[in-house]
Amino acid sequence: MSKARFQTIYNKGKYNINISLSIYNWKEDGIYYIYSPALDITGYGHKVEEAKKSFKQTLAEFVTYTDNKRTIFDELEHLGWTVNRKKKRVHAPDMEDLLDDNDSLKEIITKTGVQRIKQNIELSLA
Numbered sequence: 001m002s003k004a005r006f007q008t009i010y011n012k013g014k015y016n017i018n019i020s021l022s023i024y025n026w027k028e029d030g031i032y033y034i035y036s037p038a039l040d041i042t043g044y045g046h047k048v049e050e051a052k053k054s055f056k057q058t059l060a061e062f063v064t065y066t067d068n069k070r071t072i073f074d075e076l077e078h079l080g081w082t083v084n085r086k087k088k089r090v091h092a093p094d095m096e097d098l099l100d101d102n103d104s105l106k107e108i109i110t111k112t113g114v115q116r117i118k119q120n121i122e123l124s125l126a
Contacts, residue, residue, distance in 0.1 A: 020118065020119070020120050021036050021038055021039070021092070021118070021119055022036075022037075022038065022092075022095075022116055022117070022118055022119075023035060023036045023055070023116070023117055023118075023119050024036075024037070024108055024109065024114055024115065024116050024117075025048070025051065025114070025115050025117065026108070026111055026113050026114040026115065027113065028111070030046065031044050031045070031046065031051075032044060032045055032046070032047065032048050032050070032051040033051060034051045034052060034054070034055040035108060036055070036059075037095075037098045037102055037105045037108075038079065038080075038081070038092035038093065038098065039059070039062065039079060040079060040102070041055070041058045041059060041062055042055070042058065043055025043056070043057070043058050043059075062075075073085055073090070076090050079093070080092075080093035080097055080098065080101060081093060
């Protein structure tokens with residue numbers, strides 16, 4: 001799996017975040033799930049669009065909370081990301097590292113009907 005990128009851009013007081021992540025989606029018991037192993041966050045809903053909206057909301061809350069607490073780089077390091085604080089660049093962990101540390105991911109990728117997709121996500125925060 002190629003590394004996901006997490007890039008921050010500051011522009012006119014707004015915090016614009018562009019993220020490219022590998023995410024997994026599947027349906028189980030009538031519920032759609034979207035999961036990012038690199039951030040260990042999940043969205044879900046009764047429809048695919050609801051799951052996407054839930055995932056984006058969870059991602060926005062993660063970024064907002066960790067930014068407000070000034071712990072975003074600490075949290076990413078805790079999740080296995082490589083962080084260069086000076087240049088404000090980070091890279092997601094490789095799939096092999098994620099599988100070593102995440103038993104839930106091992107279970108997810110063996111389910112029938114699980115799809116892996118590369119997703120670009122943009123957030124604008126005040």
